[in-house]
Amino acid sequence: MPRACFNALLAGAVLALAVPAYAELTVSDPWLRAVPPVSPTMAGYATLNNTGEAAVTITGVSTSVAGHTMLHNVKTDDDGNRRMVHLHHLEIPAGESVVLAPGNRHLMLMKLTQVPAPGDTVEICFHLNGGQDACAVFPVKRASQSDG
Amino acid sequence: MRKLPYILPLLLTLLVVGCGKQESDLPVNTRLGGEFTLTDHNGEPFSQSQLKGKVSILFFGYTHCPDICPAVLARVAQVYRKLEEAGEADQVQPVFITFDPERDTATHLKEYLPWFKADIIGLTGSLAEIREVAKQYGVVFIKDQEEQDYLFTHSDYIYLLDDQGRVRKLYPADFTIDEVVTDAKSLL
Numbered sequence A: 001m002p003r004a005c006f007n008a009l010l011a012g013a014v015l016a017l018a019v020p021a022y023a024e025l026t027v028s029d030p031w032l033r034a035v036p037p038v039s040p041t042m043a044g045y046a047t048l049n050n051t052g053e054a055a056v057t058i059t060g061v062s063t064s065v066a067g068h069t070m071l072h073n074v075k076t077d078d079d080g081n082r083r084m085v086h087l088h089h090l091e092i093p094a095g096e097s098v099v100l101a102p103g104n105r106h107l108m109l110m111k112l113t114q115v116p117a118p119g120d121t122v123e124i125c126f127h128l129n130g131g132q133d134a135c136a137v138f139p140v141k142r143a144s145q146s147d148g
Numbered sequence B: 001m002r003k004l005p006y007i008l009p010l011l012l013t014l015l016v017v018g019c020g021k022q023e024s025d026l027p028v029n030t031r032l033g034g035e036f037t038l039t040d041h042n043g044e045p046f047s048q049s050q051l052k053g054k055v056s057i058l059f060f061g062y063t064h065c066p067d068i069c070p071a072v073l074a075r076v077a078q079v080y081r082k083l084e085e086a087g088e089a090d091q092v093q094p095v096f097i098t099f100d101p102e103r104d105t106a107t108h109l110k111e112y113l114p115w116f117k118a119d120i121i122g123l124t125g126s127l128a129e130i131r132e133v134a135k136q137y138g139v140v141f142i143k144d145q146e147e148q149d150y151l152f153t154h155s156d157y158i159y160l161l162d163d164q165g166r167v168r169k170l171y172p173a174d175f176t177i178d179e180v181v182t183d184a185k186s187l188l
Ligand SMILES: [Cu+2]
Pocket: A072, A084, A106, A107, A108, B066, B067
């Protein structure tokens, strides 16, 4: 089966399964930055909305295309140097949203087993403190509008 | 038609004045830059003097960085494409210097960079050589060991060099594409 078809089926299946069950954390504007096929890592971005009435904590992230997926933050020191730091937990207060954006908090996919190409989609699941998962389908794009 | 002999000198004068005015007003940065020799993505020695005659867009990074570095590469590629549309890309050279020579070998850079379709020269070398170049450009990079992987803390300026290899302007990683295009054109 061509990968695009498989991905579309997968996307449909994921949407059908994930959306009704875990309504308190929704994922909007998800995307993964396309990288060269030899790239060992890639980054993902989205807006995470807590639509519930209690705080939600993300305790982990996973996807089948990466051996290791993390939430990262970018810290800038006094000299303007930037570094990425592992965010072990991310709490989103009730009714609030957290933006994952380039040069800011982001999803970091490491040890890629397969590098998805522009136009492909990848399912990524956020593991929540209650033991639930909130999954979303991330399309792979060359760049965002903010990249000009 | 008979007027032409009179108009011609005037046109020439205008042309000369016009060309003179093209001189960029970007100041020469005398604190940063300088001669260096590294290894290019073909495994050949590459010295900074080989960039002379072209305007270059120089930047540092590492290919295992998925967030800021590919974003900068993509933006530099967009600058290059705009210059290509203007027919001036052959006078401009993007140059990517890794500070992760352990993983960014010449072979890896040769596989990684062409995807951006911007004729980017990838440079690597020994850690000592790269440290020296980084120092010349005021670039800081610190290796952070985190779990089974390592990352870098780094400054992420982009440098615009004129055709004599002198630094003329610095930009932050989220630079405006049109600004770099305009500045690069002013140096041609
Ligand atoms: Cu990261």
